[in-house]
Amino acid sequence: MKVPPRISLATLPTPIVKLERLSGRFGVEIFLKRDDLTGLLESGNKVRKLEFLVGEALAQGADTLITCGTLQSNCCRAVAAVAARLGLRAILALKGDKPPSYDGNLLLGKLLGAEAVYCTPEEFARIDGVFDRLSDDVRRRGGRPYVIPESGATELGAVGYLECAHEIAGQITHGAPAFDTLVITAFSGGSQAGLLMGKQLSGLSAEVVGVPVAHPAAQVRDYVGATIAKASARFGLAVERPKSVHLLDGYQGKGRGASRKEELATLIQLAREEGILLDPVYTGKAFLGFLDHLARDPKEFGSRVCFLHTGGIFSLFPFRDALSRLLDGDPLVES
Numbered sequence: 023m024k025v026p027p028r029i030s031l032a033t034l035p036t037p038i039v040k041l042e043r044l045s046g047r048f049g050v051e052i053f054l055k056r057d058d059l060t061g062l063l064e065s066g067n068k069v070r071k072l073e074f075l076v077g078e079a080l081a082q083g084a085d086t087l088i089t090c091g092t093l094q095s096n097c098c099r100a101v102a103a104v105a106a107r108l109g110l111r112a113i114l115a116l117k118g119d120k121p122p123s124y125d126g127n128l129l130l131g132k133l134l135g136a137e138a139v140y141c142t143p144e145e146f147a148r149i150d151g152v153f154d155r156l157s158d159d160v161r162r163r164g165g166r167p168y169v170i171p172e173s174g175a176t177e178l179g180a181v182g183y184l185e186c187a188h189e190i191a192g193q194i195t196h197g198a199p200a201f202d203t204l205v206i207t208a209f210s211g212g213s214q215a216g217l218l219m220g221k222q223l224s225g226l227s228a229e230v231v232g233v234p235v236a237h238p239a240a241q242v243r244d245y246v247g248a249t250i251a252k253a254s255a256r257f258g259l260a261v262e263r264p265k266s267v268h269l270l271d272g273y274q275g276k277g278r279g280a281s282r283k284e285e286l287a288t289l290i291q292l293a294r295e296e297g298i299l300l301d302p303v304y305t306g307k308a309f310l311g312f313l314d315h316l317a318r319d320p321k322e323f324g325s326r327v328c329f330l331h332t333g334g335i336f337s338l339f340p341f342r343d344a345l346s347r348l349l350d351g352d353p354l355v356e357s
């Protein structure tokens with residue numbers, strides 16, 4: 023394997039816990055892999071990707087990390103945290119106007135010293151041009167930029183989840199259940215692509231299922247296949263493009279900008295039933311899809327299924343109004 027150097031950023035291995043009451047409710051064993059606990063600020067699925075992406079940045083002598091995302095991007099916050107930890111600069115190209123006050127991930131990114139550049143939707147749609155301009159600015163000031171595309175979605179970022187599959191295989195060897203299925207939230211599909219590569223390389227038998235939370239399933243499926251092909255070619259990995267990519271479609275809701283009542287209600291219910299917080303933008307949507315399928319057929323994912331919690335809870339706070347309305351007297355969340 024010719025993968026660039028990995029640096030250690032995440033607290034690994036992350037624990038696997040059984041969701042006892044949820045398991046009882048559906049009559050199958052349901053587990054959670056706590057990738058929300060890969061760290062505090064450098065946390066969620068992004069930090070596994072950043073171990074490789076920032077490893078490459080440092081190997082290239084970069085001193086400035088440039089990335090992009092929404093105002094509440096988890097990736098931007100994780101990049102800001104990693105940059106501060108390593109003594110690098112971070113520049114975040116954010117989709118939207120500068121808000122009157124900072125909140126959630128953006129507040130943390132600013133506290134961590136990242137520079138925010140606000141982009142119109144038109145600029146954001148041509149983000150490569152923004153990256154070029156920001157990189158030129160850095161070079162003019164004598165710095166060395168390294169660009170991390172949105173969500174760390176490259177074949178190198180995906181290697182973080184290839185390693186996660188090895189980690190799960192190791193945990194199974196040491197007594198964790200041999201899961202029939204792993205379920206993961208899919209934005210780009212990069213994390214799912216990594217798991218699918220790791221499954222082939224580690225001999226993990228679990229089916230890997232993604233739940234798209236923003237893009238159409240066909241787009242995620244293409245991205246997953248293309249990422250595996252690129253990683254195999256670039257790093258000499260003995261992996262094949264899978265014949266099919268298993269996705270639960272129909273849970274994108276309103277995309278990343280807004281959350282629907284049923285997604286927030288799912289999140290509140292899991293908090294109360296198991297003491298676990300999901301996030302409203304990614305894992306809350308995916309978990310709703312997962313539960314919806316379980317409700318229709320509890321055995322759809324076999325008798326032991328593990329949902330990978332990919333983090334993101336700081337974006338709960340900007341949803342305080344919608345959550346407060348639900349918490350104050352909506353019968354849906356009291357049931």
Ligand SMILES: Cc1ncc(COP(=O)(O)O)c(C=O)c1O
Nearest residue numbers: 208209210211212213332333334
């Ligand atoms: C909390 C959370 N979960 C899941 C994802 C999806 O990751 P991927 O782009 O690898 O599909 C993201 C990406 O933005 C995220 O922030």
